[in-house]
Amino acid sequence: MSTTQSIGGETVTTKLAIRMEDSLQAFAVRAACFIGELDVPYSEEFDGHDFGATHIIACVGEEPVGALRVRWFQSFAMAERLAVVQRFRGHNIGQLLLERARKLAESHGSNMLYAQVLPVDVKYWEKQGWRRLVAEDASSGGKRIVAVVRAVDPNKPLPDVEAPESVMLRREAQLDASGLPLGTVSN
Amino acid sequence: MTESQSAGMAMSNHPVVTMKLASTSDELMQCYMLRAAIYMGEQHCPYQEEYDGNDYSASHIIVYVDGEPAASLRVRWFATFIKLERAVVLKRYRSMGLFLPLLRWAMELGRKKGYTKAYLHGQRRLWPIFERGGFHKVDVKPFHFSDHEYGAYACDIEVDEKTRPTVVTDPMVLNRPEDRLDEPGILEQSMDRGASNPHAEWTERRAN
Numbered sequence: 457m458s459t460t461q462s463i464g465g466e467t468v469t470t471k472l473a474i475r476m477e478d479s480l481q482a483f484a485v486r487a488a489c490f491i492g493e494l495d496v497p498y499s500e501e502f503d504g505h506d507f508g509a510t511h512i513i514a515c516v517g518e519e520p521v522g523a524l525r526v527r528w529f530q531s532f533a534m535a536e537r538l539a540v541v542q543r544f545r546g547h548n549i550g551q552l553l554l555e556r557a558r559k560l561a562e563s564h565g566s567n568m569l570y571a572q573v574l575p576v577d578v579k580y581w582e583k584q585g586w587r588r589l590v591a592e593d594a595s596s597g598g599k600r601i602v603a604v605v606r607a608v609d610p611n612k613p614l615p616d617v618e619a620p621e622s623v624m625l626r627r628e629a630q631l632d633a634s635g636l637p638l639g640t641v642s643n
Numbered sequence: 644m645t646e647s648q649s650a651g652m653a654m655s656n657h658p659v660v661t662m663k664l665a666s667t668s669d670e671l672m673q674c675y676m677l678r679a680a681i682y683m684g685e686q687h688c689p690y691q692e693e694y695d696g697n698d699y700s701a702s703h704i705i706v707y708v709d710g711e712p713a714a715s716l717r718v719r720w721f722a723t724f725i726k727l728e729r730a731v732v733l734k735r736y737r738s739m740g741l742f743l744p745l746l747r748w749a750m751e752l753g754r755k756k757g758y759t760k761a762y763l764h765g766q767r768r769l770w771p772i773f774e775r776g777g778f779h780k781v782d783v784k785p786f787h788f789s790d791h792e793y794g795a796y797a798c799d800i801e802v803d804e805k806t807r808p809t810v811v812t813d814p815m816v817l818n819r820p821e822d823r824l825d826e827p828g829i830l831e832q833s834m835d836r837g838a839s840n841p842h843a844e845w846t847e848r849r850a851n
Binding site: 480481483484485486487488489491492493495497498499501502518519520541542543 | 672673675676677679680681683684685687689690691693694711712733734735
């Protein structure tokens, strides 16, 4: 656990999900934000990638208040599902989670972090040291998602084009629908 | 018509609503996540209060609408009554009238297990719904926790004394999945294998 600041006298820490209970905390924070607040369907939020990924959790005292999922690819680490519980926003908890992800990627030997973000959120990510993978013009034109990247080691900036857009923007293959933890219509 | 076609048609006109006892870790996780969405996401309940330590001594009911997790309820089993808790319906399904059917399904589960009383703590704004569902106040005095005011409600459940499970009920009926006590369960199928008593000493097993 790393300590960086406190909110209302409670210490803010981050941890990796290593026990069942940790994973549940990360899932609950995501469900509160994405399903509860943003009305994302359960089956989209819990998309089948949760158990091939690493979750980072931010806690205020004992209370889990933020979560981030990191998926591991050969040439990059993908940060996704960044969520901070509403009443704890404005305390840089997202930044804390992203920094923990950067350190984790560093320890894995990754040299690039990658994320797909909504256009409205690009400024936030740029403030955290990320940049658009492709120039603004190329990523407009009806696309709802902007790819952003950042170097794991700030002293070793990424080459201009590390990977072509056609490869980087490709969504991971959809899992077999029958493999998803969806409800059956039995009984 | 294939199954998926009929499901597709159902989705467009009449959503298929399914209720079941959460019996796998995936189904349980769906219940927990619906609770997080509503209690943590909408009602700003802290995680530690929402997951209060009683989840693993309780049963959960999960409701699907067209296969998508939509509602959930937790049941705790006391000696003389069942306690219905953590009832949630996801925002997008709230106009479907799932809440009372979910309560009734839980009470039906209680009835099958022989319980004659259901009990719950109802948020003040929901009191008319519970009263419509046949619940009456146990005590007029409201109380509060996790930022909400509650009233204690109870409802009698009619149980057939002849069919309710007791210690003299067929043991294999008591072994069935609890929401399907009236159908043969997987352990009845296992009876075909006979009793080889695998815990017995190896020589003893070989003797037959």
